[in-house]
Amino acid sequence: MTFILSVLALLLILATALPLSIRREWWIRALDFPRLQIAILAALWLVSWWVIMPHEGTWLNILALAVAIVTLYQFKWIYPNTEMHRQEVERYDSSVDGNCPHFKMITSNVLMTNRDSAPLLSLIKKHQPDILVTLESDQWWQDKLDTLQSYEYRMACPLDNLYGMHVYSRLPLSNTQTSYLVEDDKPSMNATVQISPGVDIRLHIVHPAPPAPGENDESTERDVELLLLANAIAEKRDGARDGARDGERIVVAGDLNDVAWSATTRLFRQLSGLLDPRIGRGLFNTFSAEHWYARWPLDHVFVSRHFKVTNIQRLPNIGSDHFPLMVELAITDSAQQSSEMEDEEVDEERLDSIMNSTAAQNAQMPVI
Template structure:
């Protein structure tokens, strides 16, 4: 074999390995980080197949391992990503806008609009965030990576948002929650780690319907954040288990520091019974806002079967490394939808309990 043949063989084996290594249930960051770039790995698999077809002349053992592995990797990436394409049935039914209704003047008392934005703590472009709030007039605003400076800069919001849960911090995990809807019960919680907050709020729609809101932003597994994914996964499990116990509508939003197709996020959906409005519509990738070739969906919105979706949009960048997300939901219960909600499978409950226990070690 020539040097070129060996090069394409090693390239193919490397891409194949990186495509499947995340299936190993190891919680170390250097394994879990490969949950993220599956769309990028799909592109690299295509490059490998084209390179093998154009430049490799030796078809003997072990050269066939490269195209076989790359084909398997490409098929696997497609299987992970295809739910977030129009080819897949939608999890959340669309609620059409009534005839004659335009813009953002939604008068339905069962409508709920949320703006969620990871603003990047060091970002100084606060006026852009205020402009997005003014333009879209959301009922709820969730700000992540909020420092005390961000809390001061966003103070103009308080005139229109009388209900607030504010927890600015200087560790990139501060949270600010602004609501036009009354909050009957609110909790600022530290579910897993002492310096990583989450928010629970019992909201009341204009129709009088109660909605349980959870705002979360756990730490990611990475060499600069946390050496393992256990704590992130445990927070998702704890919120998911609580969400399933609610009989009233539930809304979970935030930067999960996890991608939509990961094992942990899919486990969260089965544990919680919540639906992903992106399924059947698109990826709505929010990170990294500055590098289109390194982009995946980290900012999430999950809803219970009580809701229909009016709009889901990725908004223009406000100076952060994340794009904001805007979602408009309508409380429209349908008993048939309840039977279609995700449910725990196999050893999901045991796995979830094990994750929580390991996070406490």
């Protein structure tokens, strides 16, 4: 039993230590994902140690101390995505904020091979979003979604490589663009959305490839796309400051193939200055819909300081490997909210490593 506990403890320690590296191999970056699972396994290890053999010598006692540190360290990363933490984006209160323009958006990675559109169409009918964003949507999905007659404004990029992308909107779209920033077959979209007369937002949709076997051997391409967008947002914001407004109203949404607590996502938030509506509200794990024990928040919505949250929720399974995510936002333009990221030092070593990569040198700059 001592041998088994020792091996398990060493594996937990190794799985915690490896992601500290700035290396981008997929098998290292994959360990960014299961922090909750590692914390639970570490806690179970401590219970087993305490119940079975708490007095079996110095070696196990040292391992128990190390595993306790692992448990606390892993939970530290998860803690902001719990209701115990302060909400980063405030809740909209009409009695305080007044009658503000608002909109509802559903983002859904439909799973290209899923050939049952009825569950998603049913959710659209039930929730009546103003904007629908679909990922992995090919021509078959476009044909099904084109039946949404009330969604007059559209962007379409049907692909059969798992990276198709569509936007269906009841609200007017302008300045629309589909770009291939890092990889020639991985699109991103951006558009100006008119929420109400005189009130616009800039919407960016992203779906970079994950670091995984059969995709990319490293996370470089994903990281570059996210950080290029973050830098472009920051430059536009800094250039637009006029005292009354904190830059442009911006929403970034999509399947980032990265978790909310990863080093890259944190860099994205630090550089862009965008806020995460899930902080202080919950994990909102959207992947995998197929495995309850291995779920992570891969589908994201980030917003500038102009917004408050009316509602955010994970919707029921539609037959995909992702759950849809719905968010309703009010535009208050208060610009008083702040991110905990502002007080953290930027990981310059990691940032330089990503932005000096070949993928970054060959990438296109996003249009903001």
